[in-house]
Amino acid sequence: MSTDYYEILGVAKDASPEEIKKAYRRKARTMHPDVASEPDAADRFKEVAQAYETLSDPKKRQMYDLGGPSMNGMGGMGGMGGFGGGQAGFDFTNLVDAMFGGGAGGGGRGPRPRVRRGQDALVRLDLDLADAAFGVTKQVKVDTAVLCPRCSGTGAEGESKPEPCATCHGQGDVTQVQRSFIGDIRTTQPCPTCRGYGTVIPHPCSECSGDGRIRSQRSLNVKIPAGVDTGNRIHLDSQGEIGPGGGPAGDLYVELRVGEHEVFKRHGEDLDMVVKIPMTSAALGTRIEVATLEADLADTPEADRTTAIDVPAGTQSGTRIELDDKGVPRLRGHGRGKLGVTLLVQTPTKLDEQQREALRQLASLRGEEETEVAVQRQHKGVFGRLRDVFAGQ
Template identity: 70%
Template sequence: MSTNYYEILGVPREASPEQIKKAYRQLAMKLHPDVATEADAGERFKKVAEAYEVLGDAKKRDLYDRGGDPLGGGMGGGFNGGFAGANGGFDFTNLVDAMFGQQTARGPRSRTRRGQDALVRLELELAEAAFGTTKPLRVDTAMLCPRCSGSGAQEGSKPVTCATCHGQGEVTHVQRSFIGDIRTTSPCPTCRGYGTVIPNPCVECSGDGRVRSNRTINVKIPAGVSTGNRIHLAAHGEVGPGGGPAGDLYVELEVAPHEVFQRDGDNLEMVLRIPMTAAALGTEIRVQTLEADLEDADDEDKVTTITVQPGTQSGTRVALDGRGVPRLRSHGRGQMGVTLMVQTPTKLDKEQRELLRQLSELREETSVEGSVQKHNQGFFGRLRDAFAGQ
């Protein structure tokens, strides 16, 4: 055995295929004529390529280990005009695969492939997002061709073997260079790598096996969702080429603004304006809840009672537990927060003005000096939000 391929690649005889490939990739990148500057780089590159051709192939490596000639006479007598001795050239595709750690698929590829995933957006009302619903959704996607059932061929015909690549799905080109014959493999231009051609394509889908169509699906919305949440519908996306399995459909939700409520996590916030007298004397006020937007909700759930304590100040927040948004994939509900805004009358008749004057005298408030009261940030934040909602 005149050539020690293991020594050329710098690996032991018991090296694994992964070790051999790694060693070859490192040497090939170092010695390739396009990057190497050493005078003997070209010759060393050819030896490394020959060593990998033998040791990278399980059958050739076994023959070599048993003392045989895996290159059919090329081991002892040079390269015979190419990298691979008697096989007529060096496959450059294998070099690229080894250098960049890739593995080029060989042979014909299937016409049937999985379809792409699809993303659509769906707008919900606040009550629908809070309590859950089922919404019809119209989508435009690729569907299985009804005429050919995904085969792509006209009725009574079928794909035939490609005459260019003879069913291999790829063609090989040989180019001579100063380092020998270089072979490159690429998908067949006639069949596009399928190995077969469809002489009589389906008139409905033009051979693709699928057509675009509108369809309506019902999407179940769980209670407690919010803007940005996505619902995953498996196998409801695009049907793949050749009638392949459908991809998945993702429905991204967007909750429309409500005219009364603002959502804060699982809480619902609203602003309620009350008269000055009600704030001073105290009262009970019935207000609608978010359930009022639901047609099938019980009447007793559509309203609730707010207790206004005597002397209530503007900006006071009354919290009603269990009246907010149901927690997504959990139990319980958030709060319904009602911020009370005290309205000062702007139009008074003579009698009303006189009554207020008498009240101010009784309270010794005819001459008032204002006082500054410090509040925490949370209070002002709630007050600011309340005014913003007016």
């Protein structure tokens, strides 16, 4: 096998560290014994790992370029750290990092901070249609982590303080070495004693057990703007979970759900309602008063609780009348939507003899003693109308 590390990796002698890393990544992906099927795959992979171990370290590379000890098969190199005893020792963290571009294993992370930002919180709030339309201030109850009142977030009891971890000596992680057919493999992981913090709390707070926070329910007043709808969220900065170690709080989101109304049907910023009127009123025309959404608010003046609608004579059932600025206020913008009033003409179902006679006289006056059925033709498209023109209709 070749003893030229540059030849093994397939790079020039003046290759940059990044070129060496990329070359090793390509070789390692194809020569790993779990991938390659050749009988000498293990030896070739060991050779590539040893070449990368030397050329990726500036000091080892300088010694090699100056004519330092050669590989001599796969032995020797005892004077270079990590190659003693004929074994190619290397850090598994560096291997994975070279192959996949990540920092697997957590090598070099150092201790993680005990004080961190808290998570965001989400609560849901049910609203009536009128409150959603015109805005309201509601009280919500939030069950989140709050600052521990006993230790004020330090996690330590009394005057005690965190101390350096004896297992990792304050590093936050520990390294384990395992022997394998390719040499000593070192893996780095968070310290099991301090859980990666680098410090331990010898006397944890009896209230929060060292976390610096406790669970508690609190009440907040939330201002709901006019025009909100189901699915809208109110963002409250720094009202979420207090972070571990008394860290800054996350944010709170209040998600709104607007209930159905017994009279009004909402379509965005518009409202719809159905009003029943007598047959005689529809025929003769009339003026009616209908309720507005403001009638649901306790402090609405009496004059604003209803609005007048003129019903033209001869109004048919299903006629829709639209009233401007009687709908829902626009959430982002000015003005309000429309209130659509659909008129449902009621035909009397119970008549006394006098009423029947009056209707007979009306039918006679209108020449409607005999019922005539008029079939309404469906709306025709362009081609249908052209066909009628050519047919002389």
